[in-house]
Amino acid sequence: MPDATPLERLIAGLDAADRYDQADAARLLGELGRRETVGPLVRYVTENRYYCKAAGIHALARIGDASVCPTLRGLVDEPNVVDDWFWVDCRAVRAAAAVALLALGDDSRAGYLGDLAGRNDDVFFCFCGPAILRLPDDLPATRDLKARITVEAVGEPAARGVRHSDPARVALKAEVFGLLATPQACEALRDLASFHSRYVRGQAAVSLLRADPSEKHVRLVEAMADGDPADFACLKASFALATAGRRDRVALIAQAAGGLDDPFDLAVAVECLGLLEDGEQTGVVERQALHADPYVRQCAVEALERIGGPAAVPVARQRLSDDSPRVRLQAAKLLAAQDGEGR
Amino acid sequence: MSTTALDGTLTIGVARRDISPPKPELLKPTGMDRREPTRGVLDALVCEAMAVEVSGERAFIITSDLRTIDHAWVVEARETVGRRLDCDPRRVLFSSVHNHCSSPAVADDSPEAAAALAEANRKIVDAFIAACVEADADRRPAEIAFARAHLAEPVGENRRLRLSNGTCVNAWHGGGGFCPPGRKVVGPGGPHSTETRILCAREVGADRPFAALVSYPSHPHLSAIPHFSGEFPGAARREIERRLPGLTVLHANYTGGDIDIHCVHPAPPGGTDAEVRWFQESNRLVARRFADAVAPAIEACDDYGRPATLRHAYWSRGEDDPGNSRLTIINVLTLGDVGVASIPGELFLALGRQAEARSPLPKLLMMGYNGSVGGYQPPPLAFEQGSYEVMRGYATSETDLLQARPGRKVRRALKDSGQQVVDRVLTMLADLGADRGQ
Numbered sequence: 001m002p003d004a005t006p007l008e009r010l011i012a013g014l015d016a017a018d019r020y021d022q023a024d025a026a027r028l029l030g031e032l033g034r035r036e037t038v039g040p041l042v043r044y045v046t047e048n049r050y051y052c053k054a055a056g057i058h059a060l061a062r063i064g065d066a067s068v069c070p071t072l073r074g075l076v077d078e079p080n081v082v083d084d085w086f087w088v089d090c091r092a093v094r095a096a097a098a099v100a101l102l103a104l105g106d107d108s109r110a111g112y113l114g115d116l117a118g119r120n121d122d123v124f125f126c127f128c129g130p131a132i133l134r135l136p137d138d139l140p141a142t143r144d145l146k147a148r149i150t151v152e153a154v155g156e157p158a159a160r161g162v163r164h165s166d167p168a169r170v171a172l173k174a175e176v177f178g179l180l181a182t183p184q185a186c187e188a189l190r191d192l193a194s195f196h197s198r199y200v201r202g203q204a205a206v207s208l209l210r211a212d213p214s215e216k217h218v219r220l221v222e223a224m225a226d227g228d229p230a231d232f233a234c235l236k237a238s239f240a241l242a243t244a245g246r247r248d249r250v251a252l253i254a255q256a257a258g259g260l261d262d263p264f265d266l267a268v269a270v271e272c273l274g275l276l277e278d279g280e281q282t283g284v285v286e287r288q289a290l291h292a293d294p295y296v297r298q299c300a301v302e303a304l305e306r307i308g309g310p311a312a313v314p315v316a317r318q319r320l321s322d323d324s325p326r327v328r329l330q331a332a333k334l335l336a337a338q339d340g341e342g343r
Numbered sequence: 344m345s346t347t348a349l350d351g352t353l354t355i356g357v358a359r360r361d362i363s364p365p366k367p368e369l370l371k372p373t374g375m376d377r378r379e380p381t382r383g384v385l386d387a388l389v390c391e392a393m394a395v396e397v398s399g400e401r402a403f404i405i406t407s408d409l410r411t412i413d414h415a416w417v418v419e420a421r422e423t424v425g426r427r428l429d430c431d432p433r434r435v436l437f438s439s440v441h442n443h444c445s446s447p448a449v450a451d452d453s454p455e456a457a458a459a460l461a462e463a464n465r466k467i468v469d470a471f472i473a474a475c476v477e478a479d480a481d482r483r484p485a486e487i488a489f490a491r492a493h494l495a496e497p498v499g500e501n502r503r504l505r506l507s508n509g510t511c512v513n514a515w516h517g518g519g520g521f522c523p524p525g526r527k528v529v530g531p532g533g534p535h536s537t538e539t540r541i542l543c544a545r546e547v548g549a550d551r552p553f554a555a556l557v558s559y560p561s562h563p564h565l566s567a568i569p570h571f572s573g574e575f576p577g578a579a580r581r582e583i584e585r586r587l588p589g590l591t592v593l594h595a596n597y598t599g600g601d602i603d604i605h606c607v608h609p610a611p612p613g614g615t616d617a618e619v620r621w622f623q624e625s626n627r628l629v630a631r632r633f634a635d636a637v638a639p640a641i642e643a644c645d646d647y648g649r650p651a652t653l654r655h656a657y658w659s660r661g662e663d664d665p666g667n668s669r670l671t672i673i674n675v676l677t678l679g680d681v682g683v684a685s686i687p688g689e690l691f692l693a694l695g696r697q698a699e700a701r702s703p704l705p706k707l708l709m710m711g712y713n714g715s716v717g718g719y720q721p722p723p724l725a726f727e728q729g730s731y732e733v734m735r736g737y738a739t740s741e742t743d744l745l746q747a748r749p750g751r752k753v754r755r756a757l758k759d760s761g762q763q764v765v766d767r768v769l770t771m772l773a774d775l776g777a778d779r780g781q
Contacts, residue, residue, distance in 0.1 A: 019519045020504075020528045027527065049609045052519025052528065082516045082609045086376060087731075092521035099524075131524045161747055165736040167729035168510040172523060196736070197727035199509035232509055264509065264529065271507070295529050 006336035013329045014044045021325045023052040028333040030059025038065050051089040054096040061100035069106045072097045076109040091123045110141035117148045125154050126172040133179040151184040167197035178207025202236030213244040231265045239272040254281045263293035274303025294324035305334040353649050355544040356394045356481030357554040357591045360470035363388045364447045364463035369456040374410045374443030375567035385570035391593040392474035397653035402434040403475045406593040408573045409439035410446035414665040417714035420471040433657040436674045436685035438710030440596040442563045444572040486647040489706040490541040492640035496632040497606035499561025503532030503730045511728040517608025536560045536602045540708045543644045554591045558708040560599035578630035586638045595710035598695025600719050650679025656771040672715040675771045682707040684768045687717030690761045698765045703773045720761030
C-alpha cells in the first residue's frame with residue numbers, strides 16, 4: 001500500500017492474512033483513538049471468528065463511542081467464536097465485550113460478569129480482572145463487580161485448579177494485586193516475588209512498587225533487580241524501581257536494551273525504556289529498530305513513539321517497508337498519531 | 344542396554360490391520376470430552392507393522408491410529424510376537440499418533456459398554472500381533488532410503504501464544520488465544536512443525552517403494568466430533584497412498600506436544616453436522632498439503648542402500664509397576680546410518696529439533712506415544728511461561744503426584760524429564776555407533 005495513509009494502513013491491517021496481525025491492527029487503532037475507525041472495528045469484531053479479536057473489542061472501549069454498545073451487547077450474547085466450553089477463550093471474548101460496555105457506561109451485560117464471578121471463573125478473576133479494576137467507578141454495577149475482586153476471592157482454588165500454578169494466570173493475578181494495592185495484596189505479591197516463573201516474579205516486582213513503594217518493598221525489589229537469576233526478572237525489578245523514582249536504574253535497563261542475547265528479554269528492555277519516556281535513551285532504542293528480531297523492532301518503534309523526539313518519525317517512515325507486517329503496523333500507528341503525516 | 348551387530352541381507356515386510364471399535368455407539372473417543380453420544384466410525388482406524396530383518400535378527404515397528412497405548416498391551420503384544428516369531432520381544436517398537444478421535448472409553452456405566460470396551464481393546468492388541476505376524480510373512484529382499492520433506496503450506500502449528508508479559512496462553516481452535524487488554528501478542532510460543540522425516544523401503548531393484556514410515560510432529564486434534572476417525576494422519580496416509588499406488592504408509596507422531604492442527608480453524612457455526620463436514624473437509628485439505636510435500640519426497644528418493652547391520656538398544660524404567668511409576672520406555676533401532684527411536688509422548692517440538700540436531704545419526708526418525716507415560720515434557724523455560732500443557736507446574740520428585748481434584752491425581756513431568764529423554768536417546772544412538780566402531 002505505497003500510497004495509503006498511515007491510518008489507511010492500520011485499517012487495512014484488520015483484513016491482514018494473519019489473525020495476529022489483524023488483532024495488532026485493532027489494538028493500535030484503539031490506542032490511536034480515532035472515531036472514524038469505529039466502523040471498520042465494528043465489522044472486525046462482528047465478522048471475525050478468532051478469539052484474539054478481543055483486541056478490537058478493547059479498542060472500541062478505548063475510542064469511547066457509545067454508538068457501538070448494541071454491537072457489544074450482541075457479542076456478549078453471541079460472540080461468533082467457537083464455544084471452547086472446556087477452556088476460557090469464548091467466555092473471555094464475551095467478558096471482554098461486557099467490560100467494554102461498562103467502560104462506555106452501559107451496564108446491561110454486567111450480569112454476565114457477575115455470573116462468571118459467581119462461578120469463581122478465571123476469566124473474571126485473572127484474564128479480565130485487571131481490565132475490570134481499571135474501569136471508572138461511575139456505575140454501581142462496576143463498583144459491585146470491582147468489590148468482588150478481593151485478595152481472598154482471587155486466592156480461592158478455581159474450577160480447573162490451576163489459578164495458582166499456571167504462570168499465565170498467576171502473572172495476571174499479580175497484576176490484579178497491584179491494582180488492589182491493599183496490605184493483603186502486598187503480602188500476596190511478596191510471596192509471588194519468589195514464584196518459580198521469572199515472568200510472575202517480574203510482574204510481582206512491578207505490582208508491589210505500584211501498590212506500595214515503601215522502603216521495605218524497595219529493598220525487596222532491589223534485591224530482585226540485583227540478584228534474580230533471570231534477566232527478565234532483573235529487568236522488571238529495575239523498571240519498577242525506576243518507575244518509583246530510582247532513575248539510576250534507567251542506565252541498567254538501557255545497558256540491557258543494548259546487549260541482551262535473548263531477543264524477548266531485549267525487547268522487554270526496549271519496551272521499558274519507552275514506558276519510562278527517557279529522552280536520553282533514544283539512541284539505544286533507535287538502534288534496536290534495526291534488530292534482526294521483528295518483535296524487538298516493533299517494541300523499538302513503539303518505544304520511540306512514547307519517548308518522542310526527532311528520531312521517531314524518520315525511523316517510523318523507514319519501518320513502513322519493514323519485512324514484518326507487525327512492525328509496519330506499529331510504524332503506521334506512530335505516523336498516524338502525528339495527525340496523519342508521514343505518507 | 345543390549346546391542347546386536349549382524350551382517351547380512353536386509354528384508355522388510357509390512358502389514359495393516361483394522362482397529363476400529365466394533366460397537367462404537369457404546370463407546371466414545373478419548374482426549375477431548377464429548378457432549379453427545381457417538382454416532383459411529385467416520386473412517387477406519389488402523390495399525391501397521393513393519394518387519395525388518397538382517398541375517399536372522401528381526402525387529403518390528405508398529406504405528407497406530409490410537410491416542411495412547413496401554414502398557415499392558417505393549418507387554419502382551421511384544422511377548423506374543425516374540426514367542427510366535429522367535430525374536431527378542433524388546434525389539435518391537437510401538438507408537439501411536441495421539442489421535443483424539445480414537446482410543447475408546449465407555450460411554451456410560453452399563454455392562455454392555457464395558458463389554459464393548461473389552462472387545463475393542465482386545466481387537467487392538469490382536470491387531471498389533473497379527474500385523475507383526477503378517478509383516479513378518481511379507482518380508483522380501485529390500486533396500487531403504489531416508490528423506491526429509493519440508494511442508495510448503497501449514498499443517499501442524501505451534502499452539503502456544505506468547506504474550507508481551509512473557510507468559511504463554513493456548514490458541515485453541517486456531518483462535519489466536521485471548522490476549523488480555525493492555526498486552527501485546529509476541530508470536531508463537533515455539534517453532535511450527537514444518538518438516539517430516541521419511542524412511543522408504545523398496546524391493547531390491549524396484550522403481551517404487553512398497554512402504555514408507557513417515558514421522559511428523561503434531562497433535563491430530565481437530566475437534567471433538569461424535570465419531571471415531573483416523574483424523575489427519577489417516578487422511579494423510581490415504582492421500583499419499585492414493586498418489587503412490589502400492590505403497591503402505593506408516594504414520595508416526597513425535598515431540599508434537601505443543602503442536603496442533605490450527606491452520607484450518609475456526610470451525611464454522613451450524614451444529615454437529617456442519618462440524619463433521621468441516622472436519623472431513625479439513626482433513627482432506629491438510630492431507631493434501633501434507634501429501635504435496637511427502638509424496639514427491641518419496642518419489643525423489645534415490646539413495647537406496649542395503650545396510651548390513653541392524654542394531655538395537657532398549658532402556659526402560661518402571662515397567663514392573665507401570666500404574667504407580669514414572670514409566671519410561673526408549674527403544675532404539677539402527678539400520679546402517681538410519682536411526683529409529685520409539686519414545687514417550689508429549690515432548691515439545693523444540694526438544695525434538697534438538698535431538699535431531701545433536702543426533703550422531705543425522706538420519707533419525709522418532710515415534711512417540713509408545714506405551715510409556717511422560718505427559719507433557721517441555722523445555723524447562725516453558726514451565727515458567729505457562730499454558731495448558733504446563734498449567735499444573737512440574738513435579739518436584741519422581742513420586743510427586745498432584746491431587747488435581749477430588750479423586751484425581753495427576754502425574755506431571757519433571758522440569759528436565761523431556762531433556763532426559765532426548766539425552767537418553769542420543770546416548771543410546773552414540774553407544775550403538777561406538778559399538779560398530781564408528
